């Protein structure tokens with residue numbers, strides 16, 4: 476398997492979550508109410524899976540390796556855009572958490588903010604994923620030899636393995652400190 480294999484598989488799961496968020500937005504619009512539990516679950520998914528696990532492998536491994544290659548101006552431009560888009564998505568998720576907090580504290584009108592921010596994410600992810608899947612991932616594989624690709628894939632597995640242990644160690648540490 477090429478290293479972009481797992482990344483593309485992860486895109487498919489992210490798309491499923493985006494679809495659920497889309498449905499949730501419709502509900503919020505219809506009833507002018509937010510479901511904080513859904514938002515918490517979606518935020519946890521985006522932060523842990525879409526950002527730490529997925530963008531993590533893209534930035535810390537794939538893009539890091541690409542920076543050592545002589546990229547075409549177009550590939551370099553796309554990579555810069557992708558990095559900027561990851562930063563932007565993190566900001567929006569942070570704002571979504573804030574809006575949800577306001578809502579939970581009794582500011583009912585914050586539901587509008589929640590809808591707007593969630594809509595931004597729902598619009599963003601499919602476009603970002605499309606750019607990676609269609610314009611970037613496959614062509615940039617040609618910068619790597621088969622051995623380099625194999626090494627990258629191994630590093631991906633190791634990255635995921637480490638992350639899951641980190642995540643649950645943190646959960647236990649946080650609970651122990653309470």
Ligand SMILES: [Fe+2]
Nearest residue numbers: 530533557607
């Ligand atoms: Fe990405």
Ligand SMILES: [Fe+2]
Nearest residue numbers: 529533604607
């Ligand atoms: Fe991606």
